[in-house]
Amino acid sequence: MEKIRETLRDSAVARWTALALVAFTMLTGYYLTDVMAPLKGLLEEQLTWNSTEYGIFTSAYGWFNVFLLMLIFGGIILDKMGVRVTGLGAAAVMITGTAIKFWAVSTHSLDGQVWNILWLFPMKAQVFMAALGYAVFGVGVEVAGITVSKIIVKWFKGKELALAMGLEMATARMGTALALATSVPIAKSLGHVSKPILVCLIMLCIGFISFFIFTFMDRKLDASQAAYDKDNNVQNDEEAFKVRDIFKIITNRGWWYIAILCVLFYSAVFPFLKYASDLMVNKFGISENLAGTIPAMLPFGTILLTPLFGNLYDRKGKGATIMLIGALLLILVHSFFSLPFLTHWIVAIILIIILGIGFSLVPSAMWPSVPKIIPERQLGTAYSLIFWVQNWGLMGVPALIGWVLDKYCVTGERITDSGLTVHTYNYTIPMLIFTSLGILALVFAFLLKAEDKKKGYGLELPNIAK
Numbered sequence: 001m002e003k004i005r006e007t008l009r010d011s012a013v014a015r016w017t018a019l020a021l022v023a024f025t026m027l028t029g030y031y032l033t034d035v036m037a038p039l040k041g042l043l044e045e046q047l048t049w050n051s052t053e054y055g056i057f058t059s060a061y062g063w064f065n066v067f068l069l070m071l072i073f074g075g076i077i078l079d080k081m082g083v084r085v086t087g088l089g090a091a092a093v094m095i096t097g098t099a100i101k102f103w104a105v106s107t108h109s110l111d112g113q114v115w116n117i118l119w120l121f122p123m124k125a126q127v128f129m130a131a132l133g134y135a136v137f138g139v140g141v142e143v144a145g146i147t148v149s150k151i152i153v154k155w156f157k158g159k160e161l162a163l164a165m166g167l168e169m170a171t172a173r174m175g176t177a178l179a180l181a182t183s184v185p186i187a188k189s190l191g192h193v194s195k196p197i198l199v200c201l202i203m204l205c206i207g208f209i210s211f212f213i214f215t216f217m218d219r220k221l222d223a224s225q226a227a228y229d230k231d232n233n234v235q236n237d238e239e240a241f242k243v244r245d246i247f248k249i250i251t252n253r254g255w256w257y258i259a260i261l262c263v264l265f266y267s268a269v270f271p272f273l274k275y276a277s278d279l280m281v282n283k284f285g286i287s288e289n290l291a292g293t294i295p296a297m298l299p300f301g302t303i304l305l306t307p308l309f310g311n312l313y314d315r316k317g318k319g320a321t322i323m324l325i326g327a328l329l330l331i332l333v334h335s336f337f338s339l340p341f342l343t344h345w346i347v348a349i350i351l352i353i354i355l356g357i358g359f360s361l362v363p364s365a366m367w368p369s370v371p372k373i374i375p376e377r378q379l380g381t382a383y384s385l386i387f388w389v390q391n392w393g394l395m396g397v398p399a400l401i402g403w404v405l406d407k408y409c410v411t412g413e414r415i416t417d418s419g420l421t422v423h424t425y426n427y428t429i430p431m432l433i434f435t436s437l438g439i440l441a442l443v444f445a446f447l448l449k450a451e452d453k454k455k456g457y458g459l460e461l462p463n464i465a466k
Contacts (some may be wrong), residue, residue, distance in 0.1 A: 007228050008221040015155045018221075019164055021214040022148045023171035025091060028207030029141040030175030032098055032200035033061070034270075035183045038277040038292035042184070042193045044422045047105070051423070053127045055402015058274050060131035061138040062395030065388060072246075074143035075384020079377065083151050084215040086380075090144035091208040097137030098201045104129035106194035142391065146383040151214075153371050153379055155221070161463045162319075162368035166310025169363055173299035173306070180277070180296035184289060245378045249385060254373045254457055257448035258366060259389040261323065264441035265362050267393030268330055268434045269355070273298070274398050275405075275430065276352075279337070282425045284348045294348050298356040305360035313365050319459040320449035322365040327445045329358030330438035338431035362441075365459075372457045397437075401430045 008014050036043070036058070043049040049057075065071040078086040104110065104126055113125035148168060156164040183196040249255055276295035280286040286294065313319050333355040336342060374382040409425045452459040 007224040008217070009155045009159075009225075014217065014221075015159070015164075018155055018214055018217050019152065019168060020171075021210050021217070022087070022151055023168040025087075025207040025211045025214075026141075026144060026148055026168065026172040027175040028200070028203040029094055029144055030172045031179045031203055032094070032137060032175075032197070033141060034176045034179040034273060035196045035200050037274045037295070038180055038184045039187060039193050039196070040275070040278045041281065041288050041422060042187055046193050047126065049124075049127060051402045051405040051425070053124065053402075055399045055405075056123070057127055057131045057134060058271070058402070059395045059397075059399035060135040061398075062391035063131075063135040064139050065142055065391040066395055069388070070139045071142050071146070071384045071388040071391060072381070074139070075146055075381040075387075078143070078147055078150060078380030078384065083147050083154065084218055087144060087147040087151070087211050088208070088215065090140045090147060091204070091211050093140030094137050094144065095140075095201065095204045095208060097133045097135070097140060098197065098204055099133070100136060101130050101133030102194060102197040102201055104133055105197060106192065138391070142387050143384070146380060146387055149367060149370075149383050150380050151218070153376065154218075157371065157376070159464065160311070160314055161371070162310035162313040162364060163307055164310075165367050166307035166360075166364045169367075170303040170306045173302045176273070177296045177299035177303070180273070180292040180299070184277075184292055188289070246381060246385070249374060249378055249382050252373060254448065254451045254455060255370075255382060255386075257444050257451055258370060258373070259386045261327075261362075261441055261444040261448060262366060262386050263390045263393040264437050264444065265327065265330065265366075266390050267397045268334065268437035268441065269359055270394055271397040271401060272334070272434055275401055275427075278425070279427050279431075280345075280348060283337075283427050284343055284345045286345055286348075294345070294352055297349065297352050298359060302356055302360045305357060306364045309360055309364035310368065313368060314463045317459075317461040317463075319365040319369050320445070320452050321460065322361050324442070324445045324449065326358045326361030326365075327438060327442040329354055329361070330441060331435060333358065334431050334435040334438055338428050338435060340426075340428055368463055369457075369459050372459060393437075397433075401433065404429055404433070 040051075040054050043054060074086065074090070077089075107126075110125040110129060114122050115125050115128055117123050117128060149165070152164045152168060153161065179196075186196045186199060187193050273295055276298075277288075277291040280291040280294050281288055309322060313322060333351045336347075336351055370382060370386070371379060405425050405427075408429055409427065410423050411426050412424045413421050414424050415421060448459070451457075
């Protein structure tokens with residue numbers, strides 16, 4: 001006879017409250033991730049950055065994650081130390097990186113200085129220090145992301161898993177949308193391009209407090225699970241994570257298909273958002289003050305659609321098919337953005353809305369599919385390895401786009417509202433690069449669906465246990 005029938009996660013109020021707390025932490029992280037995207041023009045005006053320097057700064061997000069393997073170490077720490085210690089540490093790292101970035105952009109002590117990085121690469125000191133802060137932040141936010149993914153699996157496995165992941169992603173995307181919509185008004189109203197970063201720093205401190213509150217709930221969940229297991233003679237036969245499990249993950253073909261699909265898809269979306277406001281100014285003739293509002297429609301759309309598609313996956317399945325459709329929409333949007341004769345702002349809005357649908361489809365099915373392929377004890381490392389692969393794209397593609405713009409796409413000059421002269425650009429080649437990434441994503445979505453049919457992972461089956 002069962003003495004305890006439920007654990008804390010069986011309480012709908014408890015698990016959704018836990019989700020809200022960690023999702024808010026991710027919202028604050030995503031706000032900082034994209035807060036500089038609409039400020040490219042102001043960076044050129046106020047700090048005299050060019051497109052290549054902006055691209056290097058943006059690519060710094062993945063420096064430590066890729067070259068120092070910080071994401072992989074973060075995943076191992078997550079599987080060894082648990083979600084509470086890892087999550088608090090990640091939130092603290094985000095705050096530290098943001099503080100460095102704010103100092104670099106706001107101080108005058110670096111004015112006019114050029115440093116030789118590794119004695120080979122001359123770079124403005126201000127650009128390097130801002131990039132360094134962004135790189136530190138990138139470690140924190142990516143480790144926080146894999147931690148939250150494992151938290152959701154822990155609290156929602158066998159329940160509304162994809163819906164929960166969809167709602168978490170939707171909440172995080174609110175941070176992106178707010179960044180795109182508010183960073184220019186904040187910078188202009190407060191008089192400097194650094195002020196939106198200060199707002200981010202304050203928000204991240206609040207996000208740290210939110211995650212700290214969650215740790216008490218998670219500790220209570222562990223206690224209730226232990227009591228349930230003891231009173232009902234449940235034996236936990238699952239082995240603890242071992243470093244050699246990494247080999248098992250990277251020899252799993254299904255995992256590789258998801259990882260490559262992830263890097264291709266996100267590399268065609270997030271780097272695009274870094275340049276989308278500048279695209280609106282240069283291609284569609286939208287004023288700099290309003291240029292961020294159209295790209296902001298993308299994450300606002302995902303706020304509604306990602307949970308909707310996640311709920312569909314939970315109840316009806318078809319995860320691999322959902323990813324295929326998302327990749328097709330990605331190709332459609334970027335190929336139309338590359339057409340030189342489509343320059344009306346209504347076209348831009350329609351394409352952003354369609355991209356938002358595609359951006360909702362793929363993540364809503366991709367992340368909940370990983371637990372169907374990888375055992376739970378390996379999930380932290382599996383997610384971290386996927387994020388590591390993803391960071392190659394998030395690091396390389398923005399730098400590539402910035403270099404291409406300066407090298408091949410300068411069309412002339414324009415006078416800003418402040419009376420300064422900046423370059424104008426033709427975005428056809430960058431949009432063709434994004435289109436090619438979408439085509440490759442479609443190929444790997446087909447390969448994933450074929451592998452699921454062969455191995456029987458259940459990607460086309462519902463997540464909710466009957």
